[in-house]
Amino acid sequence: MGVFDFANPTRFMNFSARVLPWLWGLAALVLAVGLYMAFFTAPQDYQQGNTVRIMFIHVPAAWLAMFAYALIATSSIGTLVWRHPLADVSARAAAPIGAAFTFLALVTGSLWGKPMWGTWWEWDARLTSVLILFLMYLGLIALWRAFDDPGRGARIVAVLALVGAVNLPIIKFSVDWWNTLHQPASVFRFDGPTIHPTILWPLLVMALGATLLFVALHIAAMRNEVLRRRLRSMQARAARSTIAARAVA
Amino acid sequence: MSTFQLRGDGLACVRGGRVVFEELGFEVPGGTALALRGANGVGKSSLLRLIAGLVRPTAGQLTLEGGDPELPIGEQAHYLGHLDAIKPALSVAENLDFWARFLGTGEPPHIDAALDAVGLGILAGLPARTLSAGQRRRLALARVVAVKRPLWLLDEPTSALDSDGQARLFELIANHLAGGGMIVIATHTDLPLATRTLRLEVAA
Amino acid sequence: MTAFNALMARELRLAIRLGGGAMMAVIFFLTVVTLIPFAVGPDLNLLARIGPALLWIGVLLSNLLALDRMFQADQEDGSLDLMLMAPLPMELSVVAKVIASWLTTGLPLTLSAPLFGMMLNMPPEALGAVVLTLLAGTPGLTCVGAIGAALTVALRRGGLLMAILVMPLMIPILIFGISATGAAITGPTPFMTPFLVLLGLSLGAFVLAPVAAAAAIRFGLE
Numbered sequence: 191m192g193v194f195d196f197a198n199p200t201r202f203m204n205f206s207a208r209v210l211p212w213l214w215g216l217a218a219l220v221l222a223v224g225l226y227m228a229f230f231t232a233p234q235d236y237q238q239g240n241t242v243r244i245m246f247i248h249v250p251a252a253w254l255a256m257f258a259y260a261l262i263a264t265s266s267i268g269t270l271v272w273r274h275p276l277a278d279v280s281a282r283a284a285a286p287i288g289a290a291f292t293f294l295a296l297v298t299g300s301l302w303g304k305p306m307w308g309t310w311w312e313w314d315a316r317l318t319s320v321l322i323l324f325l326m327y328l329g330l331i332a333l334w335r336a337f338d339d340p341g342r343g344a345r346i347v348a349v350l351a352l353v354g355a356v357n358l359p360i361i362k363f364s365v366d367w368w369n370t371l372h373q374p375a376s377v378f379r380f381d382g383p384t385i386h387p388t389i390l391w392p393l394l395v396m397a398l399g400a401t402l403l404f405v406a407l408h409i410a411a412m413r414n415e416v417l418r419r420r421l422r423s424m425q426a427r428a429a430r431s432t433i434a435a436r437a438v439a
Numbered sequence: 440m441s442t443f444q445l446r447g448d449g450l451a452c453v454r455g456g457r458v459v460f461e462e463l464g465f466e467v468p469g470g471t472a473l474a475l476r477g478a479n480g481v482g483k484s485s486l487l488r489l490i491a492g493l494v495r496p497t498a499g500q501l502t503l504e505g506g507d508p509e510l511p512i513g514e515q516a517h518y519l520g521h522l523d524a525i526k527p528a529l530s531v532a533e534n535l536d537f538w539a540r541f542l543g544t545g546e547p548p549h550i551d552a553a554l555d556a557v558g559l560g561i562l563a564g565l566p567a568r569t570l571s572a573g574q575r576r577r578l579a580l581a582r583v584v585a586v587k588r589p590l591w592l593l594d595e596p597t598s599a600l601d602s603d604g605q606a607r608l609f610e611l612i613a614n615h616l617a618g619g620g621m622i623v624i625a626t627h628t629d630l631p632l633a634t635r636t637l638r639l640e641v642a643a
Numbered sequence: 644m645t646a647f648n649a650l651m652a653r654e655l656r657l658a659i660r661l662g663g664g665a666m667m668a669v670i671f672f673l674t675v676v677t678l679i680p681f682a683v684g685p686d687l688n689l690l691a692r693i694g695p696a697l698l699w700i701g702v703l704l705s706n707l708l709a710l711d712r713m714f715q716a717d718q719e720d721g722s723l724d725l726m727l728m729a730p731l732p733m734e735l736s737v738v739a740k741v742i743a744s745w746l747t748t749g750l751p752l753t754l755s756a757p758l759f760g761m762m763l764n765m766p767p768e769a770l771g772a773v774v775l776t777l778l779a780g781t782p783g784l785t786c787v788g789a790i791g792a793a794l795t796v797a798l799r800r801g802g803l804l805m806a807i808l809v810m811p812l813m814i815p816i817l818i819f820g821i822s823a824t825g826a827a828i829t830g831p832t833p834f835m836t837p838f839l840v841l842l843g844l845s846l847g848a849f850v851l852a853p854v855a856a857a858a859a860i861r862f863g864l865e
Contacts, residue, residue, distance in 0.1 A: 357812050491730075493727060
């Protein structure tokens with residue numbers, strides 16, 4: 191099988207099988223510590239009370255929402271430039287997970303907004319940007335699903351991912367501009383120095399834990415995708431052998 | 440233009456995770472035709488699209504000796520696929536005129552001569568929507584005649600053509616070969632001309 | 644340039660012969676504008692206030708609908724295959740099609756906007772502002788739409804999907820188009836700032852779209 195060797199994916203499968211259990215364990219441990227800190231060591235906010243603790247989910251989710259898109263964009267460059275088979279697998283595996291974290295950021299933002307603003311949804315600059323990011327994730331996933339042949343769709347979706355990556359800063363800038371015209375400043379503001387260490391540390395631990403969780407999920411999803419493709423090519427080979435058999439008979 | 444030669448070495452095509460063909464090699468010297476034969480789904484159309492540059496080979500090399508090294512092979516080849524690339528809202532002449540200008544390299548196109556060659560001369564002013572399937576095929580063939588390119592890639596060119604149309608097609612093919620051109624043709628019908636044959640088979 | 648001009652001429656001729664693109668988009672636009680008073684009530688003051696937004700949204704949607712088949716028709720009849728084998732780079736073919744599409748859809752929509760704006764009780768200076776911003780913004784909308792049309796060219800039913808892919812990318816143009824219009828009518832912000840950004844967005848889209856669309860078409864036809 192000169193052309194169709196899975197040398198790289200095979201190495202990836204062996205390596206990931208060994209690493210994955212450790213990653214799951216580490217993610218669970220760090221998340222447990224982070225959650226403990228978030229609920230028990232971090233103080234209440236003098237204004238927001240206990241609702242401020244939503245932040246410990248919201249901020250890591252928002253961070254991973256952006257991280258996952260950056261990962262998809264980077265993988266897309268790999269798909270377009272080097273045509274590396276794992277690059278597309280990586281992008282495709284990251285999309286639903288990224289969308290899930292984006293959705294989590296939206297929901298927690300909305301939950302946080304209720305006591306703060308008195309409404310479930312506020313057209314605040316950050317929340318709106320996250321919503322647009324969510325729409326772009328859904329677009330990516332929808333386009334992937336529209337191609338029945340994953341190899342063919344891969345590079346087309348990569349083009350979309352890169353167009354989106356070019357556009358995201360512009361969208362962010364536009365939404366901020368739009369927001370300053372219509373709205374007062376956002377309450378989701380974390381200017382580094384003003385955050386007290388008792389809040390910062392749990393936040394960092396939670397962010398690390400969530401990132402570990404993301405990496406574990408991503409690798410697991412990549413493994414599934416590789417297996418799915420192997421199955422697909424086996425099916426294709428089986429279909430071909432029946433054609434041959436009929437041609438002989 | 441007698442020094443042309445199209446060569447394929449170790450060509451492979453993978454589509455949808457399955458190998459359509461691999462380790463495929465062939466030579467088409469100027470003035471000869473290569474007939475692609477084989478069962479349905481064996482990769483004849485894929486090979487033609489690959490030579491046309493529409494599908495990238497997964498492995499292997501294609502070279503056109505004697506051609507313009509600056510240009511991709513696709514720009515030195517005509518591709519007559521299953522679709523005729525005809526706009527029903529334009530007239531027969533307008534359709535041909537567009538492709539001649541769009542695919543050509545600047546010389547004024549010989550629309551009338553090309554239409555006469557395929558027997559559509561008297562229909563030039565009619566909207567293309569009135570053409571029958573066979574006449575559409577002839578119009579597509581006129582495009583191949585109107586713009587000079589050394590390599591013709593023909594995918595089932597005889598489909599929908601009547602006996603007169605087929606006779607004209609074979610005459611045009613013979614003229615093209617006599618002028619030193621190359622032809623790769625995928626077909627199930629027997630051709631009334633000498634060809635080399637590349638038989639594609641399903642690998643066990 | 645022969646090939647470029649030939650393609651533009653063909654696109655324009657097709658658009659006029661078929662009458663589909665331009666007229667249909669304008670009629671759709673009129674229909675959208677007609678629906679609005681039924682939704683918000685025939686309050687002329689309210690309509691005048693939200694008029695620029697309605698016109699912009701109407702143009703955005705009408706333009707999008709007309710762009711859906713920009714490459715699809717050529718893909719279905721095999722023309723797109725031949726375009727990839729032409730001496731003219733696919734990027735320039737996209738440019739020719741974008742320009743032709745704007746001339747036959749974006750421009751008529753823009754020119755019909757003031758007429759429909761009068762039905763919404765918009766004052767003359769607001770009508771002028773909308774036309775000016777639409778002139779600057781619709782080329783950008785067409786370019787972004789071309790990317791979407793190219794991404795979905797290989798799919799048999801790409802219409803709705805294309806809209807989903809493309810509309811988030813149109814948000815910046817919408818924001819700055821509306822904000823320049825607002826600045827021209829009521830202030831207080833200066834007009835030129837958002838207007839120049841709008842022009843910049845359209846120019847940026849004009850640079851990005853041919854590259855992205857041509858790449859998507861090449862991959863789509865494989």
